[in-house]
Amino acid sequence: MHIAIVGAGLAGLICARQLQEQGNQVVVYEKEREICGRMGTRQTELGGFDHGAQYFTASSDAFKNAIVGWRKAGWVSAWNGKLVVLENGEAESAGRSAEMLKQRYVAIPGMSALGQQLAQGLDIRTEQLVKRVEARGDQWLLNLVSDTVPADEAAGPFDAVILAIPSGQATPLLGVAPKLLAQAEQARFAPCWALMLGFQDSLDLPYDGAWVKSSRLAWIARDASKQQRRAGEHWVAHASPAWSVEHFDDDEERAKEKLLKAFHVATGSQVQPIYAHVYRWHFAQAVQPIAGDCLWDNTLRIGACGDWFKAGLDGNGRIENAYLSGLAMAESLRLAVH
Numbered sequence: 059m060h061i062a063i064v065g066a067g068l069a070g071l072i073c074a075r076q077l078q079e080q081g082n083q084v085v086v087y088e089k090e091r092e093i094c095g096r097m098g099t100r101q102t103e104l105g106g107f108d109h110g111a112q113y114f115t116a117s118s119d120a121f122k123n124a125i126v127g128w129r130k131a132g133w134v135s136a137w138n139g140k141l142v143v144l145e146n147g148e149a150e151s152a153g154r155s156a157e158m159l160k161q162r163y164v165a166i167p168g169m170s171a172l173g174q175q176l177a178q179g180l181d182i183r184t185e186q187l188v189k190r191v192e193a194r195g196d197q198w199l200l201n202l203v204s205d206t207v208p209a210d211e212a213a214g215p216f217d218a219v220i221l222a223i224p225s226g227q228a229t230p231l232l233g234v235a236p237k238l239l240a241q242a243e244q245a246r247f248a249p250c251w252a253l254m255l256g257f258q259d260s261l262d263l264p265y266d267g268a269w270v271k272s273s274r275l276a277w278i279a280r281d282a283s284k285q286q287r288r289a290g291e292h293w294v295a296h297a298s299p300a301w302s303v304e305h306f307d308d309d310e311e312r313a314k315e316k317l318l319k320a321f322h323v324a325t326g327s328q329v330q331p332i333y334a335h336v337y338r339w340h341f342a343q344a345v346q347p348i349a350g351d352c353l354w355d356n357t358l359r360i361g362a363c364g365d366w367f368k369a370g371l372d373g374n375g376r377i378e379n380a381y382l383s384g385l386a387m388a389e390s391l392r393l394a395v396h
């Protein structure tokens with residue numbers, strides 16, 4: 059089959075690899091210049107910052123097995139950073155709950171490196187936004203917008219289309235599949251403002267990462283405590299979902315100023331950064347994932363996958379959800395044609 063996958067995040071890449079291994083001809087369309095979506099590494103003059111996903115944990119055997127392979131290949135490594143809970147500059151132990159005791163992993167030398175490894179051998183067309191999915195007979199055409207190819211160029215025809223993108227980005231494309239659209243509309247995402255900070259000297263903070271209470275911030279982490287990052291005092295701070303929703307339309311300067319103040323209060327350090335930059339994630343975390351592993355309409359041959367599926371896990375959508383959903387999507391297609 060000739061299959062189009064929209065989105066080169068983890069879900070799309072895993073799905074593409076599986077489908078290609080099954081003998082399908084797969085093309086992945088990605089709107090950004092870089093792949094791996096929210097497992098992002100922002101390149102700056104100080105080196106890379108993990109400004110999206112911070113680390114991943116594994117509950118399922120399938121994801122645990124994948125991590126064993128990735129560790130052997132040298133693509134990911136354990137992250138044993140010291141983590142605490144912070145409130146107004148006071149650090150407390152993060153406790154010993156089952157969630158806390160889980161091993162954390164990071165991709166090396168930055169979170170996006172895992173996607174770059176998984177992308178090898180795949181046909182990925184970057185900087186191509188899929189604007190519309192259109193039926194042509196029993197096949198599909200994609201309408202693309204790009205700065206590098208003429209606007210509205212059509213790609214296809216494809217025998218099947220997979221949307222491996224957040225539900226809020228999938229719904230505008232799912233008018234052609236009303237049943238899938240109705241389900242995708244049930245998922246909910248929260249945005250996140252991320253702040254990246256570089257300091258001249260060490261802040262001498264006795265931890266590498268912290269969940270922050272009573273603050274605009276929810277999380278901070280010292281990037282260089284992760285393996286193979288460029289040395290230097292680099293921190294990433296994530297605003298809470300509530301603050302990010304309320305301040306979603308703030309301009310970057312205002313958000314930066316407010317989040318930097320919150321960083322100073324949370325850490326108790328007043329040192330000014332030599333680098334400060336913010337990034338606004340529109341669809342950051344699936345705070346209401348939907349039941350199941352993925353969506354697939356066997357008559358229309360269109361599907362959707364990503365971290366907005368529970369995929370047998372508890373809690374919000376995470377990297378493991380994206381992995382399991384991408385795998386399940388490929389399996390649904392395999393079963394459909396056999």
Ligand SMILES: Cc1cc2nc3c(=O)[nH]c(=O)nc-3n(C[C@H](O)[C@H](O)[C@H](O)COP(=O)(O)OP(=O)(O)OC[C@H]3O[C@@H](n4cnc5c(N)ncnc54)[C@H](O)[C@@H]3O)c2cc1C
Pocket residue numbers: 064065066067068069070087088089090093094095096097109110111112113114115186187188189222223224227250252296339341342343363364365366375376377378380
């Ligand atoms: C700030 C932040 C912190 C996080 N922290 C963690 C964490 O610590 N641990 C954890 O497990 N998870 C974390 N997550 C969530 C994790 O990043 C995601 O669950 C996971 O990366 C989702 O992968 P995905 O493939 O489903 O989607 P994405 O990574 O969003 O991939 C979708 C891709 O599709 C592209 N795209 C979208 N629309 C189109 C279109 N129309 N045409 C072409 N391309 C398109 C996007 O550019 C993107 O590259 C965090 C996320 C954020 C933003």
